[in-house]
Amino acid sequence: MNAPHLLGLIETYRDQGLQLLSVHMPRMESDMDVADVRVEAESLGLTGPCAVDNEHTIGDLFQTGGVWPCYFLFDAQGKLRSRAAGQLGLKMAENSLKRMLALEPAL
Numbered sequence: 001m002n003a004p005h006l007l008g009l010i011e012t013y014r015d016q017g018l019q020l021l022s023v024h025m026p027r028m029e030s031d032m033d034v035a036d037v038r039v040e041a042e043s044l045g046l047t048g049p050c051a052v053d054n055e056h057t058i059g060d061l062f063q064t065g066g067v068w069p070c071y072f073l074f075d076a077q078g079k080l081r082s083r084a085a086g087q088l089g090l091k092m093a094e095n096s097l098k099r100m101l102a103l104e105p106a107l
Contacts, residue, residue: 002069002090003044009094016101017076022050025059025068073097 009018022041026032032054041050051057064070064085071093073082082096 001048005090007045009090013097013101018097020046020048022046022048023058023073024044024050025053025056025064027068032037073100075100 006020009077010018024031024037024041031037032052034052037050037052041047054057060072062070062072062083067085069089070085071083071089072080073093073096075081081100082093084090084092084096
């Protein structure tokens with residue numbers, strides 16, 4: 001999990017409008033308990049909204065292909081501007097975020 005890096009990005013770019021919405025997509029039945037997901041998210045420092053996608057509905061809509069983690073960047077108008085996934089996904093998302101902020105000062 002890239003939680004420390006992700007939390008650092010949120011802290012760095014919060015004043016420019018960056019917000020996080022987490023979506024938990026369980027890999028096995030034991031990962032479906034909402035209370036357990038909440039406890040784990042809080043232990044990682046993820047205190048914002050977190051959807052629990054037990055049926056992978058959100059994952060299917062965003063065509064994640066079962067790859068975790070996935071990162072999606074939306075602009076202030078709600079338009080999807082970038083997506084990245086896998087082990088290097090967060091670094092790729094960070095690079096996209098920096099480009100977005102250079103073009104558009106406020107998210």
